[in-house]
Amino acid sequence: MNALDSVVALLPHEPLPQWLTLVSVISIASGLNALVNPIKYSRNLYSANVTELVYGLTMGTFLIALAHFSSEVFVFKTMRLSGTSVSPFVVATTSALWMWSARSIYVPQLF
Missing domain, CATH: 1.10.287 (Helix Hairpins)
Structure with a gap:
């Protein structure tokens, strides 16, 4: 069994847990992006003049x-x-x- 098979085996098999896993991965990536490039991130996210x-x-x-x-x-x-x-x-x-x-x-x- 290779590393990719090991990771796939850990993933949930039902739709809701799969969705929540996807959302959590995207949230973590977004948080890391905000830490690495906060000015660009905030300008893109909050671009409206309020x-x-x-x-x-x-x-x-x-x-x-x-x-x-x-x-x-x-x-x-x-x-x-x-x-x-x-x-x-x-x-x-x-x-x-x-x-x-x-x-x-x-x-x-x-x-």
């Missing part, structure tokens, strides 16, 4: 936080606007306004 999307999502999370804390204070009255509870308002408001005013610097314009 700056505008990520910027919008980040600004949106600050607006959601502001809405959440505002509802706790003004609607549900489960939080008072004093002491440490002021900081979420300051952070959310400052961040959202700053991101809105600086958007043209960080997000490329189409026109």
